[in-house]
Amino acid sequence: MSTRIFGEPIPRREDPRLLSGQGRYLDDLGHGALAAAFVRSPHAHARIVDIDVSDALEVEGLVAIYTHEDLPGQVGHPLPLLIPHPTLTQARTPYPLAKDEVNHVGEAIVMVVATDRYLAEDACQRIRVDYDFLPPVVGIEQSRAADLLVHDDVPDNVSAHMLQEVGDAPAAIDAAPHRLHLDLDIERSASMPMEGKGVYARWDADDRSLRVYTSTQASTSVRAAIAARLGLPLDRVEVVAPDVGGGFGVKIMHPWPEEVLVPWASITLGREVTWAEDRREHFVSSAHERAQQHQVDVGFDDDGRLLGLDVTFWHDNGAYTPYGIIVPIVTSTQLLGPYKPGAYRVEFFSLYTNTVLVTPYRGAGRPQGCFVMERTMDAIAAYLGLDRTTVRERNFIQPEEMPYDHGLVFQDGRPLVYDSGDYPATLEKLKKLVGWDEFEVFREQARADGRRVGIGIGCYVEGTGPGPYEGGFVKVETDGTVIVATGLTSQGQGHQTAFAQVVAEELGVPVDKVVVTTGDTRRFKYAVGTFASRAAVMSGNAVALATRKVREKALRIAGDALEADPADLEIVDGVVQVKGTPGATIPLSTVAVLSNPLRYAFDEETKRATQFAAPADVDKPPIEEGGEPGLEATAYYSPPRSTFANGMHAAIVETDPETAEIKILRYCVVHDCGTLINPRIVEGQIHGGVAQGVGGALYERMVYDESGQLLNASYMDFLMPYATEVPNIEIDHLETPSPLNPLGLKGAGEAGVIPGSAVLSSAIEDAEGIRITRMPISPSELYHLRQKESTTR
């Protein structure tokens, strides 16, 4: 290659289109379609006594009204349990439309189809549902108490109880020179993509085929789910993820009720039907995450080295568990971060509440785990009077100890083995970036001005790129365009740029010749989905492997044409040439023509591949034995286990001595996601993640009242940070390649969000001298912590 494109911070190729209003999101499609709207439960826990639709029948433009009893067979059955687990003994999943009972505000009860959404909502408003009220279970405390049950047949509200142990932690803690106990809580938040969910279905009655557009992170799996639920042959169902305006986890959950109901209505009515979730629906009928209560017992020596760690936590899984218990499993394993815990025991209870169900949100249990571990590290440092970074350093897994086996089972069902990473080097870089050792000077200066400042740190290790597999398809067209397809979807991550860089580098073509399509089952049928920071690792490597196959074939064909040994050939700027022999060249576009022996020519270019065009070895078949026409290949990447990225954040905050307002003065990130495909995209991922981390630490919570009403189900009262609340983010990288995959990649998608609550609680605690044990924290709460502290002193 003349110049490398892999590793270059080129601008995202999708941005001009997306930023100039040329994107095609779900609600940009299907203008002639009928519109669906839903009557959703206004109550957190109730039995449905009667549904009276008679008033709604008068609405002009009404097409259909469906309740549970209208759904035939499988269509009405409870939605699948996507990820079973042996400890998830009491899994419950919702019906697409509630049958007899509702278990959270927002649960769908009636589906209305009308000629437009306005009229559908008019009809919804006229439908009367009578309820018998049941007492709701709201919050972890009430669920743990189990005086009331969410599901009558689930004792103690416990869906799953899981325990993992390495060594004898209680004994190690008992025998340790020092012991601490901590209670640490994190509240609810949610993914909150700017585009909600949405489904648009087109049934072709003549072809007996269904095309579904859905704003999803897993189109291939939605396809399988729809085919199964609606009793259609898989090859009669196509699912396309159009441009998706953010996912952050909530769209990996599937099939959502609407992903079954909208296609079913389309078939039943023989009409196109569309549904675009509005913001209020998204708050109460999608998914939330994060709420957990943790108890930590830790034993350590005089140097602050961990000897034993015993963590018990309670996870609020909401009303149903369709996505299994991935979130608490991730917390229980990823809590360990870059540290050796000594003996480790972790136990969790996953609990039902009458609230919106819980599925992974960017970070997926890691922010809670990181908060728990990092608060513990800070507590040990405070107890021993040591610098917080010193305690961390002493507990780090060292580079020479890699690969490091924790002896636990990770969320992919594989051993928790860290593949690579240099934690001491990461910390060193961070301390330098933030000026950790010079901070006391700054603190004194600020204090002299009557200002109160603090510094905090948070370290994490993130298992990324779990299997089972992803694939990539690469094809060189006869005009030299390189078509790339993955079944894996995009929600704005920049795959059209990053995958193109991989292909351009591997094949030797200009990056602007590469066109990437993602998440369209017409183009690629086998895939798992975009979650767990896996797209670059999984599809990036699959695309690289497919490209290498294409390159090998191209060199073979070009070798024949140029009468050269393929080993002597290289591809530069889309032209195959003999190394060191100017003039002996053939464009890849021509190689693509030659790769497909033709009987019929359509233009000048294709004449070259017809039967009388050139002398050929008449004893050989036009396509070599075992070969295929076309300059294309498909390849899959399936890793033995996850690869582990890591990072460390530091923040400097200022707290107003009077108003208790909390301001982030600096936010520094050192990040290691292995080899970088595009540093600009990685930094963008970090920026977005940090913004969500700041949101989770200082602003966002789901405020349920005791009756199970979500009091802040709008962007007015659910406080996602604006640009004005997100600090300038200073970033430094380390690149420790993963030994597990050909490109050395580790995932980067979730990293930015993970230590938000850990690092900001650490900084606020440092500024205030008050223990911070619950996040998020608001100025009002900080004010009351100060009041409490001043009265107890």
Add this chain to the structure above:
Amino acid sequence: MKPAPFAYHRPDSVDEALQVLAELGADGKVLAGGQSLVPLLNMRLAAPTALVDINRLDQLAYVRIEESGVRVGATARHADVERDEATYDALPLLRQALTHVAHPTIRNRGTTVGSLVHADPSGEMTAVLALLGGSVEIRTAAATRTVAAADFFLGPLESAVGAGELAASAHFPLPEGNAGTAWVEVARRHGDYAICGVGALVTLDDDLRVAAARAAYISVDATPVVRDLTDAVAGQPHDAADWAAAGALAAGELDPEADIHATAAYRRHLAAVLTARAQRAAATHAEQR
């Protein structure tokens, strides 16, 4: 989130608007910038039978400096008021407060008079009108009446504008004497409704001692609250007055409510702190003018 059906009227003149409003009576709802009303419609929290869109009433799109104060017409946008230099020279408090009203894009569309009529107890301009002792001119096809701020805000989201009436303009009087003003507030995020907001008006005598001090509050009661704090600081030098005492005096009289963002105690604490800050800033402002 689609509104219930409504009839839509878009008069081209003030006379036509007043006629339509008279015909509709209680069924008509005036649509100005729509920054509060449209979300209420979409969430079906409001379902008026008819909307009267006044956005074509260019005659009311003025910000006018009069001898006694600044008059703002019904279709003048917040941004028109905020950015008008002559208005800022005459009455800086308008800009001081307006920069805290939501975000620039909202101020480009939302109207100042509309925000007064909306009477949100967190709306900055309600307290500005109250602090200055301003008034609103309310018209019907038959008559025009002027309602003082003290009588204009009746409750949360409830103003004195009645059925068939149009709030045609608001009048913000110029303070007398050597007066300075300031606006301070604490909001959860930039541009959010304030947890507590304070407008201050401090008048100094010829010796630069405090002659009068008043403050107005948002988000602490059902309507904007105005407090005279002169007793706490009267006669004290402008740069050494006991503003904390003024804050304590104000906060002691307030009885704010808790919501999901702040406790009542924190709100009251903020009222004291922000009163002191606003008064100090207003005194400095008076001294510099």
